[in-house]
Amino acid sequence: MAVDWLKQAVSQSEKLYPYIPGKPITQMLRELGLSEAEIAAKVSSTIKLASNENPYGMPPKALTAMVDAAGEAHRYPDGDCFELKQTLAKKHGITPEQLLIGNGSNEVLELIIRTFAGVGDEVIYSQRGFIVYALASTAAGATGVAVPESDGFTHDLNAILDVVSDNTKVVCIANPNNPTGSLLKTSELQIFLDKLPSHIIVILDEAYVEYVEDILEDSIHGLNHDGLIVCRTFSKAYGLAGLRVGYAVAKKDILAVVNRFREPFNVNGLAQAAALAALDDHDWVMEKVQQTKAERTRLESALSELRCLAAPSFANFVLFQHEQASVLVQALEQEGVIVRPLAPYGMPDILRVSVGTTSENDAFLAALSKVLP
Numbered sequence: 001m002a003v004d005w006l007k008q009a010v011s012q013s014e015k016l017y018p019y020i021p022g023k024p025i026t027q028m029l030r031e032l033g034l035s036e037a038e039i040a041a042k043v044s045s046t047i048k049l050a051s052n053e054n055p056y057g058m059p060p061k062a063l064t065a066m067v068d069a070a071g072e073a074h075r076y077p078d079g080d081c082f083e084l085k086q087t088l089a090k091k092h093g094i095t096p097e098q099l100l101i102g103n104g105s106n107e108v109l110e111l112i113i114r115t116f117a118g119v120g121d122e123v124i125y126s127q128r129g130f131i132v133y134a135l136a137s138t139a140a141g142a143t144g145v146a147v148p149e150s151d152g153f154t155h156d157l158n159a160i161l162d163v164v165s166d167n168t169k170v171v172c173i174a175n176p177n178n179p180t181g182s183l184l185k186t187s188e189l190q191i192f193l194d195k196l197p198s199h200i201i202v203i204l205d206e207a208y209v210e211y212v213e214d215i216l217e218d219s220i221h222g223l224n225h226d227g228l229i230v231c232r233t234f235s236k237a238y239g240l241a242g243l244r245v246g247y248a249v250a251k252k253d254i255l256a257v258v259n260r261f262r263e264p265f266n267v268n269g270l271a272q273a274a275a276l277a278a279l280d281d282h283d284w285v286m287e288k289v290q291q292t293k294a295e296r297t298r299l300e301s302a303l304s305e306l307r308c309l310a311a312p313s314f315a316n317f318v319l320f321q322h323e324q325a326s327v328l329v330q331a332l333e334q335e336g337v338i339v340r341p342l343a344p345y346g347m348p349d350i351l352r353v354s355v356g357t358t359s360e361n362d363a364f365l366a367a368l369s370k371v372l373p
């Protein structure tokens with residue numbers, strides 16, 4: 001008799017499912033039933049606006065540094081990310097011991113949750129929060145507690161406080177939030193943190209912080225809570241999604257414990273070199289952030305005119321609404337544009353489109369106008 005491997009696996013496996021990412025271009029074209037030759041011909045004209053990547057590419061200095069680093073790829077990387085930590089520590093006015101670098105902020109989130117929450121513990125997050133919080137909590141054997149947003153889009157901090165119990169170990173809050181795009185003020189977060197016991201770990205996930213730096217106080221120095229861990233990434237504004245680098249900032253004693261769970265060489269050498277150089281290309285990064293924000297405003301107005309804008313966004317994506325959202329996804333794919341369905345986040349009638357370049361956004365809007373019934 002065939003072995004039931006799910007039964008052999010740890011019990012929480014039954015509640016887990018693989019993360020569904022934004023659809024890669026070649027996968028979408030394969031699903032349309034195209035031949036290999038047709039796929040090759042269509043790849044460059046197909047537009048992926050489904051994973052909130054930087055549409056302008058990576059900072060030029062990062063590309064050069066990565067290519068230079070490739071010659072050393074036969075060696076293990078620096079497992080402690082010494083240089084990257086030194087530079088990030090200077091940038092944030094902290095010590096290198098207050099940093100933990102990961103294979104994307106995704107790994108950092110998983111490490112933190114696995115370190116502090118296990119069987120019998122609870123991890124709280126918003127119902128429409130980043131899905132990885134739920135997956136990582138379940139994988140760790142902990143119980144996830146999902147709290148509905150106040151207006152469908154904004155974290156309800158009072159409702160989160162209401163479900164805090166003796167079993168609560170971790171609270172996860174993304175600001176700006178993905179996928180809803182909402183933003184909490186630093187003052188609102190501090191009022192919330194003041195009401196929370198100091199031993200509870202709060203993951204403040206700032207994957208999209210570069211898009212609000214001009215309107216949000218720096219949380220690394222502006223917020224006060226013993227268990228606060230601020231997470232950042234090089235995947236969005238810094239344009240290094242494919243290289244996988246993210247980091248956490250917290251008290252050194254907290255990160256020393258998390259570091260016990262980290263695998264030896266979790267951040268590869270090309271990624272370390274590129275991240276270091278990207279920090280040195282700050283002007284390029286901020287110029288692209290400005291362009292993205294201008295394009296976001298343009299997309300929001302156009303979606304408003306089409307009467308389908310779902311909510312204002314503070315990040316590099318916009319939500320739009322349609323009662324036949326899943327049909328729209330397929331129709332847009334036929335037109336060569338991939339967007340992100342939010343049904344897995346409990347929003348079956350909402351789609352998320354990442355802000356692309358001007359020409360990508362034009363193509364998306366043209367395709368949308370064409371396929372809207």
Ligand SMILES: Cc1ncc(COP(=O)(O)O)c(C=O)c1O
Nearest residue numbers: 104105106174178207233235246
């Ligand atoms: C809120 C949020 N946190 C974390 C991540 C993970 O990013 P990465 O692992 O690429 O750093 C994402 C990616 O979409 C995100 O939206």
